[in-house]
Amino acid sequence: MKSDRLQRLLSVGLAGTWAVMMGCGGGSSTITPTPPSTPTTPPSSGSNVQSITVNTGPTANYIDGAFTSVTVCVPGSTTSCQTIGGILVDTGSSGLRILSSALTISLPQQTGANGSAIVECLPFVDGITWGPVQTVDLTIAGEEAKSLPIQVIGSSSFPTIPGGCTSNGAPEDDLASLGANGILGVGNFAQDCGSACTESGGSNPGLYYSCPNSGCVVTTEALSNQVPNPVVLFATDNNGVIIELPSVTGAETSVSGSLIFGIGTQSNNGLGSATIYTIDPNIGNFTTVFNNISYGDASFLDSGSNAIYFLDANTTGLPICTDATYWYCPTSTQNLSATNQAFGGGATGSVNFVAGNADTLSANLNNGVANGLTGPNPGSFDWGLPFFFGRKVYTAVEGKNTPGGAGPYWAY
Amino acid sequence: MNSRIISGILVMLALPLTMSASLGGDATSVQMDQAKMQGTLRTTSRDSYTVHEIQASTGVAVKEYVSNAGKVFAVTWQGSFHPDLRQLLGAYFDQFSEAEKAQRTQRRGRGPLLIQQTGLVIQISGHMRSFLGKAYVPQLLPAGVHAEDIR
Numbered sequence: 001m002k003s004d005r006l007q008r009l010l011s012v013g014l015a016g017t018w019a020v021m022m023g024c025g026g027g028s029s030t031i032t033p034t035p036p037s038t039p040t041t042p043p044s045s046g047s048n049v050q051s052i053t054v055n056t057g058p059t060a061n062y063i064d065g066a067f068t069s070v071t072v073c074v075p076g077s078t079t080s081c082q083t084i085g086g087i088l089v090d091t092g093s094s095g096l097r098i099l100s101s102a103l104t105i106s107l108p109q110q111t112g113a114n115g116s117a118i119v120e121c122l123p124f125v126d127g128i129t130w131g132p133v134q135t136v137d138l139t140i141a142g143e144e145a146k147s148l149p150i151q152v153i154g155s156s157s158f159p160t161i162p163g164g165c166t167s168n169g170a171p172e173d174d175l176a177s178l179g180a181n182g183i184l185g186v187g188n189f190a191q192d193c194g195s196a197c198t199e200s201g202g203s204n205p206g207l208y209y210s211c212p213n214s215g216c217v218v219t220t221e222a223l224s225n226q227v228p229n230p231v232v233l234f235a236t237d238n239n240g241v242i243i244e245l246p247s248v249t250g251a252e253t254s255v256s257g258s259l260i261f262g263i264g265t266q267s268n269n270g271l272g273s274a275t276i277y278t279i280d281p282n283i284g285n286f287t288t289v290f291n292n293i294s295y296g297d298a299s300f301l302d303s304g305s306n307a308i309y310f311l312d313a314n315t316t317g318l319p320i321c322t323d324a325t326y327w328y329c330p331t332s333t334q335n336l337s338a339t340n341q342a343f344g345g346g347a348t349g350s351v352n353f354v355a356g357n358a359d360t361l362s363a364n365l366n367n368g369v370a371n372g373l374t375g376p377n378p379g380s381f382d383w384g385l386p387f388f389f390g391r392k393v394y395t396a397v398e399g400k401n402t403p404g405g406a407g408p409y410w411a412y
Numbered sequence: 413m414n415s416r417i418i419s420g421i422l423v424m425l426a427l428p429l430t431m432s433a434s435l436g437g438d439a440t441s442v443q444m445d446q447a448k449m450q451g452t453l454r455t456t457s458r459d460s461y462t463v464h465e466i467q468a469s470t471g472v473a474v475k476e477y478v479s480n481a482g483k484v485f486a487v488t489w490q491g492s493f494h495p496d497l498r499q500l501l502g503a504y505f506d507q508f509s510e511a512e513k514a515q516r517t518q519r520r521g522r523g524p525l526l527i528q529q530t531g532l533v534i535q536i537s538g539h540m541r542s543f544l545g546k547a548y549v550p551q552l553l554p555a556g557v558h559a560e561d562i563r
Contacts, residue, residue: 062520125538126525127512285542314560382538
């Protein structure tokens with residue numbers, strides 16, 4: 001007991017030292033103050049633990065988003081640094097992306113073989129982010145990713161978005177459209193694109209562009225230059241993350257939790273009794289069964305989705321909200337159950353969840369947290385942030401070993 | 413001279429002139445899409461419509477639903493990336509783009525897209541490396557065909 005306590009004090013002390021060290025750089029500034037939180041369980045501590053807060057975020061309008069802060073420095077510098085809050089923690093993507101409008105330091109630009117700037121077009125489900133690939137030294141909790149390629153969104157240096165990029169959707173290039181100062185993608189994939197972007201010709205999906213003065217053209221991008229899940233660049237604790245959030249009933253102002261780096265690499269990140277659900281290594285999905293119908297290889301856990309989005313009104317019997325086609329509005333809160341199954345067989349486990357009236361849950365704009373927020377997602381289950389309430393959810397990165405086997409997998 | 417090359421050249425020549433439509437367009441736009449996506453084509457016929465399946469070179473599987481009257485009334489896609497939505501949605505792309513922006517502003521957060529307008533329904537879901545999409549024009553659905561038939 002005594003040594004445990006000592007260790008915890010030491011870890012807290014170390015984290016504190018980090019915060020001071022990173023906070024005193026010449027170029028430092030904090031963009032978004034984190035509002036006070038009301039934790040219902042003691043948060044984890046340690047040099048691999050970053051606090052996260054579910055609240056209305058930097059737009060003062062978000063509901064069910066997990067936000068954190070990151071410290072970025074010009075590579076090799078300890079003075080040209082900046083701590084940026086209001087960064088959305090997203091297990092549904094990989095890579096760190098920061099709004100240009102949130103950055104006050106100038107970062108080095110990644111260039112291609114011909115010396116031209118590399119600029120990325122990153123497709124999300126509801127739009128795209130466009131902007132240059134630049135390099136930072138990232139510090140988060142006690143972890144560092146040196147010379148990390150990130151995407152800077154909405155940079156005025158590259159204002160013209162190619163038609164091949166906007167054909168994926170509308171740009172999310174400011175705070176209002178992105179909903180955050182940035183996105184910290186800590187999903188199952190090691191890079192955002194993967195091998196497809198290393199190929200030339202028609203099979204290249206067109207995520208990376210080379211941008212000489214004459215205009216941007218799609219280019220190939222080696223895996224090592226792609227925007228990676230920052231965790232894989234950590235010296236240790238680099239095989240995945242855990243998101244730990246308290247239980248939530250109804251709607252609240254905010255709750256606090258932890259983003260813990262590494263799986264089974266420290267005394268505070270073991271798998272314990274968690275069940276491991278392997279996922280399709282190509283597309284990162286598993287199977288969810290609801291009312292005896294199996295939605296095979298189409299469902300996923302995604303902290304970056306702000307509700308549990310599943311199936312449709314006909315299948316679930318839940319009415320769509322009259323004023324919001326993306327949410328369900330049952331007249332009374334429904335207790336529901338589904339079963340998740342590992343990809344290719346193996347683990348199965350039931351999940352109990354609630355569907356409340358989204359209009360009621362989201363009516364008070366000061367409430368940044370709601371359990372029971374659900375909406376349609378025809379043909380599959382998108383287990384968004386409410387799934388993470390009251391759980392420790394493990395996201396293991398592809399190709400990385402853990403005490404529970406190699407990633408990619410989810411465990412909870 | 414190889415006739416496949418000639419027809420290929422003809423298709424390429426025809427492209428800029430008839431880039432008119434996919435969703436809402438006529439059956440010839442299916443061939444346009446196939447050419448644009450450098451994809452392979454498979455066709456399945458049902459009672460009141462035909463499904464043209466295009467496997468794009470990026471691996472994205474696209475289905476275009478063509479009524480017996482020759483209109484593309486629905487499209488679906490599935491793959492690690494999005495298809496070229498400007499090409500696939502044709503005349504409906506701008507409407508989609510506006511609706512997408514509006515939904516992002518209205519919803520208090522991020523999530524799958526569900527556009528439900530009188531003349532256009534679009535659903536896009538998934539996450540990095542796995543996207544699913546479906547778009548249809550309710551007014552163009554052949555008699556007896558329901559939204560659930562489009563998958």
